[in-house]
Amino acid sequence: MRALCWQGPGEVAVERVPDPRIVNAQDAIVRVRLSATCGCDLRLIEGRYPAMQPGDVLGHEFVGEVVEVGPEVRRHCVGDRVVVCATISCGRCWYCRQGLYACCDNSDPNPELAEMAWGAAPAGGFGYSQTLGGFAGGHAEYVRVPYADQGAFRVPDEVSDGRAVLAAESAPAGWMAADLGGVRPGDVVAVWGCGAVGQLAARAAVLLGAERVICVDRLDDRLGLARREIGVETLHHGRADVGAELREGTGGRGPDVCVEAVGMAAQPSGSRPLGQRPRGAVEPSATVGEAIQACRKGGSVYVLGLFAGFVDTYPLGAALHKAVTVRAARQHGQRYLPALLERMRHGELRPEYLVTHRLPLAEAPRGYALFRERRDGCVRVAFTPDATTG
Ligand SMILES: NC(=O)c1ccc[n+]([C@@H]2O[C@H](COP(=O)([O-])OP(=O)(O)OC[C@H]3O[C@@H](n4cnc5c(N)ncnc54)[C@H](O)[C@@H]3O)[C@@H](O)[C@H]2O)c1
C-alpha cells in the first residue's frame, strides 16, 4: 500500500510500504477514507520530537472502514465506518479505568524510550514516533488499529467523514482542556492558538457555558474564522497587549481558565533533532508563560500544546503566588468520543469548517507544505487515499 513516510528532518514522501496485518486478537484493520494533518505533525516532521525513524508512517486523525477484525474484537464488524482515537489505550489497566487513557500502561511496546525521557511511558499513539510505540499512522491506505474495541468508534450515518475526522484528536483535546480546566457557566476563558485544537477548545468552552471566550493568535484569517464560526472574541497576538487587554476585559482579574493550544514555536531550519540536542536544551514556552501571567488568581491553565522536553521561562513563581492550577495532557479521547460524536450528530459541534483543504494522499507532501506555511487560509488539510477515491 502507499503511505506518507517520514524520511528525515523536514522530509516526507509517499512511499510503498507493506500492508498492515492483524498482529493481536484485539486488532482491526481499517481502510482509511480520510486523514487530517495536525499541528503535532509539524513538530514530528521537523524532528523536534524524540525518536522519529525514517520510514515512520505519519497521521493520527483518520476515519475509515473496518475491513478485518481479530478474533477478540466484539464491538466492530467488517463494513463499520469508524473514527479512531489518536491515543492507543487498552481500556483495562489502572490508568484506563481512571479515564486517564493517554496514560495507558499497556499500549507502548517500547516503553524504555519514554521512560528515559519522562520517567514513565504514556499511551502509544498512531504515527507519533518510536517514543509512543512506533505505530504506523493514518496517512495511508490501511491502518492496523490495536485495541479496536477501545479506540475505534462507529460514526453515526448523519456525520460526514469531514466532521468525524476531527473527533480523532482535535475535538477531544479541546473538550478535555475545557472540562479538566474546569470551565463553569459564567466563566471567562482565554485560548492561545487558533488552529483546529484551539478553536475546538473555544467551542467546548462555549458549550460548557462560558460567558466570554477570547481567542488569541497571530493569524488574522484564523481569528476571523473563530469569530464567524464560534462567535468568540479575538485578540491579535502581535498587535494587542494580550495580558493587559485580558485584565482590562475582566475587571482587572484575568480569565478564569486559560487554554494553551500553541506548543513549541517554530524554529529556524537546520535545528538538530531533539534526541541529538545537548543535555539540558530547552524549548521556548512563551505562550504557557503568558497564560499563567494572565490567569486570574486561583484560576487554571490547561496546556494542550505539544512539548517534548524541558521548557524555559516557566513562571513558577506566578503560578505559586497566584495559586494557579496548571495541568497538561495528551487527550484522553476514549473518555469523550461517544459524547462528542453525539454532539456532532445533533449539529452542536460542526468542526468540518476547519478542514479547509482536501487532497489525494499522493499529494500529502504538498499538503503539509501548505499546512506548515498556513497558505491560502489553511487550517487543516485532509487526504483521501486513492483506494477510496478510485
Ligand atoms: N494535547 C493534545 O492531546 C493535543 C492534541 C492535538 C494537538 N496538540 C497540540 O496542540 C497545539 C495546537 O494544535 P493545532 O493542530 O491547532 O496546531 P496549528 O499549528 O494548526 O495551530 C497553532 C496556532 O498557534 C498560533 N500561534 C503561534 N504562536 C502564537 C502565539 N505566540 N500566540 C498565540 N497563537 C500563536 C499559530 O498561528 C497557529 O494558528 C500543537 O502544539 C499540537 O501539537 C495537542
Ligand SMILES: [Zn+2]
Ligand atoms: Zn496531533
Ligand SMILES: [Zn+2]
Ligand atoms: Zn490501559
